[in-house]
Amino acid sequence: MINLSRLRNLRENVIQHAGWEMFLMRLLLLWPFWLVVTRAVVQVQPKPNGLAHFVDLTWLASPGIGNVLLGLFAVCGALYATGFFVVPALGIITAILVAKGTLINSQGAINHALQLITLVALAQWIVYCLRRPLGWTKRESHLQAVHWAKVTIAASYVSAALAKLFASSEFWIARVPYMALQVIKSNLQSYYNDLVVTTSPIAEKFPHWVVENPNLTRVIFTGGLLLELFAFLALVNRWWALFIGVSMLLLHWSIQILMNLEFKHHVYVLLIFYVNLPWLLYAAVQWLRRTFDKKPLAQP
Amino acid sequence: MKRWPFVSVFAIAIALQLIGEQFPFSPFPMYSGFSKETTVLYVTDAKDQPLPIKNYFRLSASKVKKAFNTELKNVCKKNGYDDGMATSEDYRAAGQYTLQFLKTQTRAGALAKIQKHGMKLQRISLLMDEKGFHQETEMVGEIAR
Numbered sequence: 001m002i003n004l005s006r007l008r009n010l011r012e013n014v015i016q017h018a019g020w021e022m023f024l025m026r027l028l029l030l031w032p033f034w035l036v037v038t039r040a041v042v043q044v045q046p047k048p049n050g051l052a053h054f055v056d057l058t059w060l061a062s063p064g065i066g067n068v069l070l071g072l073f074a075v076c077g078a079l080y081a082t083g084f085f086v087v088p089a090l091g092i093i094t095a096i097l098v099a100k101g102t103l104i105n106s107q108g109a110i111n112h113a114l115q116l117i118t119l120v121a122l123a124q125w126i127v128y129c130l131r132r133p134l135g136w137t138k139r140e141s142h143l144q145a146v147h148w149a150k151v152t153i154a155a156s157y158v159s160a161a162l163a164k165l166f167a168s169s170e171f172w173i174a175r176v177p178y179m180a181l182q183v184i185k186s187n188l189q190s191y192y193n194d195l196v197v198t199t200s201p202i203a204e205k206f207p208h209w210v211v212e213n214p215n216l217t218r219v220i221f222t223g224g225l226l227l228e229l230f231a232f233l234a235l236v237n238r239w240w241a242l243f244i245g246v247s248m249l250l251l252h253w254s255i256q257i258l259m260n261l262e263f264k265h266h267v268y269v270l271l272i273f274y275v276n277l278p279w280l281l282y283a284a285v286q287w288l289r290r291t292f293d294k295k296p297l298a299q300p
Numbered sequence: 301m302k303r304w305p306f307v308s309v310f311a312i313a314i315a316l317q318l319i320g321e322q323f324p325f326s327p328f329p330m331y332s333g334f335s336k337e338t339t340v341l342y343v344t345d346a347k348d349q350p351l352p353i354k355n356y357f358r359l360s361a362s363k364v365k366k367a368f369n370t371e372l373k374n375v376c377k378k379n380g381y382d383d384g385m386a387t388s389e390d391y392r393a394a395g396q397y398t399l400q401f402l403k404t405q406t407r408a409g410a411l412a413k414i415q416k417h418g419m420k421l422q423r424i425s426l427l428m429d430e431k432g433f434h435q436e437t438e439m440v441g442e443i444a445r
Binding site: 010011012040042044046047049050051097098101102105107108109110111112114115116118119122148151152154155156157158159160162163164166167172175176177178179180181182184185186188189190192193194195207208211231232235 | 305306308309310312313314316317321322323324325326327328329330331332333334335336337338339340342343350351352353354355358359360361362363364365366367370371401404405424426427428430432433
């Protein structure tokens, strides 16, 4: 029997992370930020998207600008990680991420690799702005910034699930077997990128398996859809965050095996905010210490 | 607010749906619609030998396809119909545009090879039915030597 009263406990909580955990989160987040800052861009924006409708961003590809951005990022990254002058520091980092991502998405082809990491930066910056920290940032502001990063990650997955549910007149699950075509397409595209065959043996067999087992395919992919739809449960407590985080990582890993598609920025934010590896190691060490420190019972 | 669990998540998710694709906002529609047909675009030289897209043009085959599809929609919109009704002339127009766009993205070393050997845009149509998979390839654009 399901105890319904326990479901009432499933509500959003601001997890009380330790100061060192949040410092490590900010420090680790600099890595995916850096990957965006150092992304190569081209000096055209033929199909403007977002801010590029109003601003010419092609200067980002001008010679020498890359080094200026790297210098700015180094200073702002150090301030952000250490918690000093977070509003201007994260503001500049967010502006760089938005500008670069916008230019990359203004080439006539929308790509979904950089939106989540940029939204996480934007959400944190808005939280810090609203709390107006001067100089040194207080713990409560960091707690809220981490919480809203998690809210943003969950919202992006819930949005992906809603898009699947509302995108077509026919129920998404009914059309899932056609996913097999997408697997073939993705692997062909990977081949034409470098003219190197990278299709895994699983990806080779999967489309034919789908044709033979369409209903089983629907059952399996319903699991993925439900995982996205219920991503908000990661906000309940650390263990739910760990469960959702690891499940999402498995989902991305299976997509990578089948379709050669990497979502590395998504993987980094899941590892940092949901799986929270440093805390996991700390919890494991604490558990081992408690287990082995217990003195054996005296013999009667 | 506390009476409505996870209201912040759903508020942001709905806002992302409403704002649409305006970076950094996105409804994250990856694989939200599956069809029994799809296409792959690739680039060859004049002798139909495939060119490594990333190495030549600094972008991926999926971006080439997205650029082609965006232009195909524009061409069809100008002609007053949906891209589902696209004619072979529309495909050629979008293909020529895509090749010109690729030329602007070409690495310096590769540009000389293209000028010497030309390039073509090829479109593979993939179809799935109960029996399995079928494919057809057609050229949708060409830049002569």
